[in-house]
Amino acid sequence: MPPKKISCARLICPFGANNQAMRNVPVWIDDTPIRKFPKLQRNINVDVLIVGAGVTGITAAYLLKKAGSTVALTERERVASMDTGHTTAHLTYVTDVGLQQLVRNFGKDHAQAAWDAGVAAINEIERIVEEEGIECEFARVPAYVHARVGGSSKKEASALKKEADLAAKFGFDAAYLNSAPYFNLPAVRFANQAKFHPRKYLRSLVVKIPGGGSHVFEKSAASEFDPKKSRVKVNRTWISFDHMLIATNNPLVGLASIAGATLLQTKLSLYTSYALGARVPPGTIPEALFWDTREPYDYLRIDKHRGFDYVVLGGEDHKTGQKKRTQQAYVRLWRRLEKIIPEAQVDHRWSGQIISTPDGLPYIGENAERQFLATGYCGNGITFGTVAAMMASDWTAGRKNPWTKLFAVDRKKIKGAAWNYLRE
Numbered sequence: 101m102p103p104k105k106i107s108c109a110r111l112i113c114p115f116g117a118n119n120q121a122m123r124n125v126p127v128w129i130d131d132t133p134i135r136k137f138p139k140l141q142r143n144i145n146v147d148v149l150i151v152g153a154g155v156t157g158i159t160a161a162y163l164l165k166k167a168g169s170t171v172a173l174t175e176r177e178r179v180a181s182m183d184t185g186h187t188t189a190h191l192t193y194v195t196d197v198g199l200q201q202l203v204r205n206f207g208k209d210h211a212q213a214a215w216d217a218g219v220a221a222i223n224e225i226e227r228i229v230e231e232e233g234i235e236c237e238f239a240r241v242p243a244y245v246h247a248r249v250g251g252s253s254k255k256e257a258s259a260l261k262k263e264a265d266l267a268a269k270f271g272f273d274a275a276y277l278n279s280a281p282y283f284n285l286p287a288v289r290f291a292n293q294a295k296f297h298p299r300k301y302l303r304s305l306v307v308k309i310p311g312g313g314s315h316v317f318e319k320s321a322a323s324e325f326d327p328k329k330s331r332v333k334v335n336r337t338w339i340s341f342d343h344m345l346i347a348t349n350n351p352l353v354g355l356a357s358i359a360g361a362t363l364l365q366t367k368l369s370l371y372t373s374y375a376l377g378a379r380v381p382p383g384t385i386p387e388a389l390f391w392d393t394r395e396p397y398d399y400l401r402i403d404k405h406r407g408f409d410y411v412v413l414g415g416e417d418h419k420t421g422q423k424k425r426t427q428q429a430y431v432r433l434w435r436r437l438e439k440i441i442p443e444a445q446v447d448h449r450w451s452g453q454i455i456s457t458p459d460g461l462p463y464i465g466e467n468a469e470r471q472f473l474a475t476g477y478c479g480n481g482i483t484f485g486t487v488a489a490m491m492a493s494d495w496t497a498g499r500k501n502p503w504t505k506l507f508a509v510d511r512k513k514i515k516g517a518a519w520n521y522l523r524e
Contacts, residue, residue, distance in 0.1 A: 126450040127377040127412070129185050132299040135307065137179065140317040145340040146172045148496055149332060151322050151354070152347035154184035155302065155482055156474050159489035160345055161314070162228075162305045167493060170313035172339050173306075176321035180302040183349045186452030187481050188375055188414045190389050190401060191225065191294035192243050193218025196478040197460030199266050205459050210506055212270045214461055217503050219272075221486035222294050229301070232308075236300035237403065243389035246280040246287035248398075249439065256393050257286035264288040282385045283440075293389055295401055298482065327355045330470055343496045346473045347488070349455060349481075356468040364463065364509065368476055369456045370421075371396075374429045375414040377448035380441050382409050398436060399479070411444060413437045420453060454479060464488045464507040466495060473509055 123130055148164050150157045153175035161173040173179075193215045195202065202211035229238045245263070247256040260276060267274035273291035280287030309316050317334070324333035331340040346354050350370065353361040373396075382404065390400040398415035413436070416429040430449050437444050457463060457476040462484045467473045472495050474488035487503065494501040505511070 121447050123448045124450065125448065126186050126375070126452075127410075127448045128187075128189070128297060128299040129181060130448065132297065132303060134179060134181075134299065134303045137175075137306075137310075137316040137318045140172075140174065140315075140320040140334045140337055140339070143338045143340075144172060144315065146170045146313065146315070147342050148172075149339050149341035149344045150174070150347055151332070151344065151352065152349065153179040153306070153316070153318075154182060154347065154349065155180075155187075155298065155485035156488045156492075157345070157347035158302050158306050158309075159486055160347065160492045161309045161316075163489055163493040164496060165309055165312070165314050167497065169496060171309065172314070172341070173309055173316045174320045174322060174334055174339070175316075175318050178318055179306050179316065180299055183453055183481065184298060184302065184485070186375075186450055187298055188399060188401060188412050189295060189298045189482055190243070190399060190479075191222050191296065191482055192290070192389060192480065193222065193272070193483065194243060194245065194290055194293070194391075195460060195480060196456070198263055199270070200263060202460065203266070206461075206506070208270075213503060213506050215267075215270070215272060217487045217507075218480065218483045220490070221483040222292075224486055224490060225296070225301070225482075226294065228305070229296070232304060234301055234304040236296045236298075236304065238294060238296040238301070239387070240292050240294050241388045243290045243293040243391070244277075244280045244283075244287045245290070245391050245393070246283050247285040248392040248394045249283070249285070249436070251393065253286055260286050260288050260393075280390075281388070283390070295389060295403070322352065322354075325352075325354050327469075342470065344471050345492045346471065349453070349475060349477075351473050351475045354468065354473070355471040356473075360467065364467070364473075364475075367457060367463070369419065371417045371454045371456060372420045372426070372451050373414055373454050373479075374416045374426075374433055374451045375412055375449065376430065376433055376437060376446050377410065377412050378437065378441075378444040378446040379408045380411055380444050382407065384409060384441060384443065385411070398433075400440075411437075411441065413440075417454065426451070454481070462488070462507055463509040463511075464491055465504060465509050467509040472496075 147169040148171045150173045161171045264276035277287045331338045396417035403410045462476040464474045477484035
């Protein structure tokens with residue numbers, strides 16, 4: 101069947117100034133308000149200061165308070181509204197860098213450890229949802245990495261088979277398929293991945309933080325760091341602390357040296373990614389997660405609602421600041437959505453920032469005395485953000501964590517290093 105032709109007039113229409121139905125905001129932010137929190141207006145003292153109220157900061161604050169620490173969670177804007185608010189919320193252990201490449205970079209044990217971290221994060225989110233009774237549309241679904249539409253299926257099938265075989269060998273529930281559901285293209289199926297509504301989840305967590313000596317502050321940017329007195333200036337007042345977590349995605353210098361912070365910045369690459377939200381007829385496409393083998397890849401999730409299904413398609417990643425005509429990114433993405441699901445009615449569009457590292461794994465760990473940092477989640481923001489929160493909780497308590505060396509901020513090439521992940 102020949103590809104569907106789309107006229108230029110129809111192509112631009114969904115994003116034109118006259119389209120009142122189009123919302124230039126993430127669907128999560130549009131449909132789920134979160135209560136406001138006060139500005140910091142007096143000096144306070146806490147066990148742990150957390151700068152940045154996205155998934156890492158909110159989850160860490162929740163875990164730390166549950167463990168008995170007093171925390172102050174500060175955000176320069178509104179909670180769960182910056183990078184986390186612009187996510188597409190795929191919960192998966194499958195990393196942007198393929199498993200075969202991770203083995204080449206880090207060795208078998210370390211590659212397995214990276215994916216195991218994602219498994220642990222999804223399990224932790226599920227545990228919290230069940231324990232707290234959070235209604236956030238959490239669901240376990242399969243994920244499919246499939247050959248790109250219009251690509252060379254035979255060539256890509258071989259690589260997908262190798263990825264599936266290696267994942268299965270490491271104990272992950274992965275299988276090669278000759279034909280992925282709906283797309284009818286070669287694919288790898290990963291069972292027991294998940295998805296949820298990120299704002300509904302975080303909205304329920306953040307309200308549990310204030311009280312008992314703990315606080316949440318909005319419109320409260322950290323403006324000055326005092327390493328000698330272990331305090332941070334916020335809104336002309338000071339927060340004193342024993343430990344601090346920098347959870348701002350694009351990291352602040354904080355208590356680190358300028359040289360160390362500058363070196364870290366040279367290792368980070370900032371990308372802009374685009375997303376479209378659209379209604380489709382119910383049952384059009386199975387409820388699952390999908391990614392293709394494009395470079396950069398497209399990613400798709402499907403959510404079932406009463407009377408309709410909702411799809412979120414993302415892609416068109418590029419280095420931040422390197423493209424001026426961002427409108428065209430939405431148009432290209434919409435063209436591909438029309439080809440995949442002609443019935444899709446786009447009503448939301450937004451962009452978000454992704455921070456990548458040279459080797460595809462995040463930087464999570466202590467980078468200065470009393471300071472813990474988390475950044476470089478690549479396309480796994482929710483899962484690695486949750487991993488970072490779990491690791492920060494262990495760090496403040498002085499507990500060992502199995503991923504400390506793998507995700508260390510100052511890691512070098514660790515393949516063959518004297519570290520037995522399986523034993524830890």
